[in-house]
Amino acid sequence: ETPYTRIDVEEHPDAGEWVKSVNDGNRVVPTVKYSDGTYATNPPAGDVRRKLAELG
Secondary structure (H helix, E strand, C coil): CCCCCCCCCCCCHHHHHHHHHHCCCCCCCCEEECCCCCEEECCCHHHHHHHHHHHC
16 A cells, blocks of 8 residues: 555645646646655556655
8 A cells, every 4th residue: 555645625725725836726636745846646556656666
């Protein structure tokens, strides 16, 4: 299983604003933010696992 922290954009408006800011004004979920500051919009689980492995 891939570890993650789920943040509800309805309960956390600041998170919703960040999601919109990186998705051309659209609130697209899931949008994944990685520890290196990069992000991915609606990524396949395999891509997330590869990125997490890369980040160590």
